[in-house]
Each structure stands twice: as C-alpha cells, then as structure tokens.
Amino acid sequence: EVQLVESGGSLVQPGGSLTLSCAASGIIFFSYAMNWVRQAPGKGLEWVSAISGGGESTDYADSVKGRFTISRDNSKNTLYLHMNSLRAEDTAVYYCAKSRAVNYYYYMDVWGGGTKVTVSS
Amino acid sequence: EVVLTQSPDTLSLSPGERATLSCRASQSVNSNYLGWYQQKPGQAPRLLIYGASSRATGIPDRFSGSGSGTDFTLTISRLEPEDFAVYYCQFYGSSRTFGQGTKVEIK
Numbered sequence: 001e002v003q004l005v006e007s008g009g010s011l012v013q014p015g016g017s018l019t020l021s022c023a024a025s026g027i028i029f030f031s032y033a034m035n036w037v038r039q040a041p042g043k044g045l046e047w048v049s050a051i052s053g054g055g056e057s058t059d060y061a062d063s064v065k066g067r068f069t070i071s072r073d074n075s076k077n078t079l080y081l082h083m084n085s086l087r088a089e090d091t092a093v094y095y096c097a098k099s100r101a102v103n104y105y106y107y108m109d110v111w112g113g114g115t116k117v118t119v120s121s
Numbered sequence: 122e123v124v125l126t127q128s129p130d131t132l133s134l135s136p137g138e139r140a141t142l143s144c145r146a147s148q149s150v151n152s153n154y155l156g157w158y159q160q161k162p163g164q165a166p167r168l169l170i171y172g173a174s175s176r177a178t179g180i181p182d183r184f185s186g187s188g189s190g191t192d193f194t195l196t197i198s199r200l201e202p203e204d205f206a207v208y209y210c211q212f213y214g215s216s217r218t219f220g221q222g223t224k225v226e227i228k
Contacts, residue, residue, distance in 0.1 A: 035217070037166075045158075045166060045209055047217040059217075095165055099213075107156040107213050109177065111165040 009115030022079040022096030033099035038092035053102035125220035140197040144210035154214035
C-alpha cells in the first residue's frame with residue numbers, strides 16, 4: 001500500500017523558516033514526481049511546488065517562488081519543502097501528493113494526510 | 122496561466138438525486154490534463170477522475186466526467202450519503218491549477 005506521511009508543521013513567526021518532510025512507502029519513489037499542495041483555513045486547494053522523479057526539474061507557484069525550495073532524497077524516499085521568509089498568508093495545511101509518472105504533468109493519485117503550518121507572532 | 126472556474130459554488134441536493142458540477146477553463150486545454158478530486162471535511166483530497174473522463178482506481182461508476190476544450194463536467198448519477206463533499210477540478214498540464222471548488226451539501 002502506498003503511504004505518504006508529512007511532518008514538520010508548526011507555529012512559526014513571520015519572516016521565519018521551516019522545513020516540511022514527506023516520507024513515502026510502498027512505491028519506487030524515484031519513479032514518480034512529487035508535489036506540495038496547500039489549503040488555507042476554510043479555503044480551496046492551492047498547488048505550491050513540484051519536482052520530477054530524479055529531482056532535476058522543479059516548478060513553483062508564483063506565490064512562493066524565491067521563498068520556498070522543493071527537494072527530494074531518493075535514497076531516503078523523502079520529499080522536502082524548505083520554506084523561508086514565511087508570511088501570514090502561508091498559514092495552511094500542507095499536503096504532499098504523488099504524481100502518476102516521473103514528470104509532474106500528471107494527476108496526483110496519492111495524497112498524504114497533511115501537516116499544519118501556522119505563521120503568526 | 123489557465124484559470125479554472127467552477128460552478129455552482131454550492132449545490133444543495135437530496136440523496137438519490139443527480140449532481141452536475143461544471144468546470145470552465147480560461148482557455149482551451151487538452152482534456153488529457155483535466156482531473157477531479159473529492160475532499161471531505163478533515164481529510165485529504167482523493168482523485169476521482171483523470172483525463173477528463175477516466176475513473177481512478179476504486180471509484181464507483183456513479184461518478185463520471187466529460188467535456189473538452191474549455192467546458193468540463195463531473196456528474197454523480199445518484200448521490201449517496203458519502204458523496205456530500207467538496208469537489209475540485211484541476212488542470213495538470215503547463216500549470217497545476219485548481220478550481221475554487223463546489224460544495225455538494227444535503228438539502
């Protein structure tokens with residue numbers, strides 16, 4: 001069974017940094033692109049970032065470009081999201097989601113349960 | 122960037138009724154890159170439909186997708202109690218945009 005488990009969410013001050021992790025099991029991790037999608041309280045889904053299976057290609061939403069960095073360690077079956085210069089509007093539940101193939105131009109067929117990030121003083 | 126607009130924002134129906142949800146793209150998109158997700162309160166989204174009309178693994182056949190170009194539709198033929206949820210369409214081509222969601226609530 002494929003499982004994605006996020007961790008690292010917490011309360012952080014504006015301007016602070018945080019790194020989220022997503023541990024994958026039950027899949028050949030490097031064969032699939034991965035994504036981060038977030039959901040602010042009471043709002044809809046917002047795609048944040050994607051990375052190809054080998055890690056050579058990445059993409060970001062304009063709202064996080066230059067502040068967030070996606071990466072992966074295929075030897076550890078783990079996806080990361082490094083978040084800097086955090087703002088109140090980054091407050092959300094962050095989900096990791098697996099793409100159907102090695103590049104990220106595919107639907108997201110497996111999702112983790114999410115980790116909550118709160119940016120507040 | 123493709124913008125997806127879903128309608129209506131809220132759909133109030135009774136169990137057993139048919140639900141028709143719309144997703145309109147700001148420009149013509151390849152239907153191979155259009156998907157639908159279901160999200161229940163406190164849960165992660167779940168893939169329902171990909172490629173505009175293909176059901177994901179384990180999805181009941183009361184869910185169907187259709188459309189092309191700029192207009193796409195998710196139809197639930199007979200609502201079951203567990204189908205009351207929020208539904209999102211997504212374009213996963215050159216960008217990975219989600220629509221704002223349609224809430225299907227019990228009337």
